[in-house]
Amino acid sequence: MYDMSPNKKINVVLLTSVPQTSTPYCCLYDNLKNKYSELFNIILVGKIASLDILKENTGSIDIISNNRNEKKTDSNLSMFSQIKIKIKNIPGVLTLWQRFPRILRFSYLKNEYQREYQRSVKVNRRSKLKSFFLAPSLCIGSAFQQRLAKRVENARKDKFKYSPISPHECDILFQRGGGYQKLVSKIIAKEPHVLVQLGWGIINKHLLNIPCWGMLSWHHGVMPNLRGIYTPTWAVAHNRIDFFGITLQRLNEGIDTGKIVSIKSFDPKEVTNYVQAYLKLDEFSIKMTIDALKGLQEGKNIIIDENIDALSGEYHNVFGIIDIIKFLINKRSFFSNQSDSIT
Numbered sequence: 001m002y003d004m005s006p007n008k009k010i011n012v013v014l015l016t017s018v019p020q021t022s023t024p025y026c027c028l029y030d031n032l033k034n035k036y037s038e039l040f041n042i043i044l045v046g047k048i049a050s051l052d053i054l055k056e057n058t059g060s061i062d063i064i065s066n067n068r069n070e071k072k073t074d075s076n077l078s079m080f081s082q083i084k085i086k087i088k089n090i091p092g093v094l095t096l097w098q099r100f101p102r103i104l105r106f107s108y109l110k111n112e113y114q115r116e117y118q119r120s121v122k123v124n125r126r127s128k129l130k131s132f133f134l135a136p137s138l139c140i141g142s143a144f145q146q147r148l149a150k151r152v153e154n155a156r157k158d159k160f161k162y163s164p165i166s167p168h169e170c171d172i173l174f175q176r177g178g179g180y181q182k183l184v185s186k187i188i189a190k191e192p193h194v195l196v197q198l199g200w201g202i203i204n205k206h207l208l209n210i211p212c213w214g215m216l217s218w219h220h221g222v223m224p225n226l227r228g229i230y231t232p233t234w235a236v237a238h239n240r241i242d243f244f245g246i247t248l249q250r251l252n253e254g255i256d257t258g259k260i261v262s263i264k265s266f267d268p269k270e271v272t273n274y275v276q277a278y279l280k281l282d283e284f285s286i287k288m289t290i291d292a293l294k295g296l297q298e299g300k301n302i303i304i305d306e307n308i309d310a311l312s313g314e315y316h317n318v319f320g321i322i323d324i325i326k327f328l329i330n331k332r333s334f335f336s337n338q339s340d341s342i343t
């Protein structure tokens with residue numbers, strides 16, 4: 001069992017996908033590694049798709065491989081897989097498939113229904129059919145939100161100074177498909193006090209059961225009022241300044257239903273556009289995580305309220321066309337900018 005004695009150096013496990021280039025994650029890692037080494041012992045766990053990029057000496061990295069090094073040949077694939085590969089090899093098709101939102105895939109629709117309506121909405125065939133016919137509108141909305149996200153990422157590179165997280169910096173390297181039970185045993189051996197999610201992706205339930213304080217992760221939106229994805233855009237579309245903020249939570253098996261550690265918001269009129277507001281949220285996320293880790297190191301209870309109903313807020317997914325129109329109208333009064341640029 002982990003020992004969370006006050007003022008004792010604690011083991012912090014950072015879970016990330018590598019190579020990691022997302023600016024806030026890289027900045028937080030740099031800060032913890034270079035400025036707070038006297039408080040935290042940083043253990044970096046990286047998830048990697050393929051081990052082929054590890055051309056250099058891996059040194060002391062503990063690698064968990066999926067033991068599927070042999071390359072699949074056409075003879076080993078099913079007829080359907082061979083046809084799919086041939087279609088994707090047509091110039092432009094693969095790019096279109098990667099960019100086209102998953103909202104049109106039936107498996108994605110099924111999973112989203114299970115997640116978004118887990119509390120009160122009973123899904124029937126009629127609602128599924130309705131969502132399918134709304135898919136073109138949702139695809140346009142998703143493309144709009146992805147465009148905003150791309151502009152935010154470009155602005156991050158200009159504002160923040162950071163170095164991408166390389167696979168060679170990891171203490172443990174986990175290849176996808178390598179088996180989470182092996183990974184959990186490796187992490188437990190490091191005697192972690194707390195885990196921090198830095199772009200790992202969907203968190204496997206085995207990771208949440210590791211004996212430690214729990215896993216920290218930030219969410220762009222004021223929980224529990226605003227849950228889901230692209231939440232800052234939804235705050236603008238609903239014209240809810242009080243929903244525009246960032247929440248640090250202790251993850252559980254639900255989606256944005258964890259215990260709230262801290263919430264930070266500000267008046268968006270302090271900045272001129274959406275991108276600048278998002279960058280300010282990034283600054284908050286880094287500081288909030290460091291402050292929470294300091295609180296744990298000092299032996300404090302960092303959960304602000306154990307009784308908040310995590311499911312009281314609405315879960316949001318991608319925009320529809322109507323939501324885009326609301327965003328474009330409301331952003332003029334939401335921020336101090338008077339121009340028509342979406343950024």
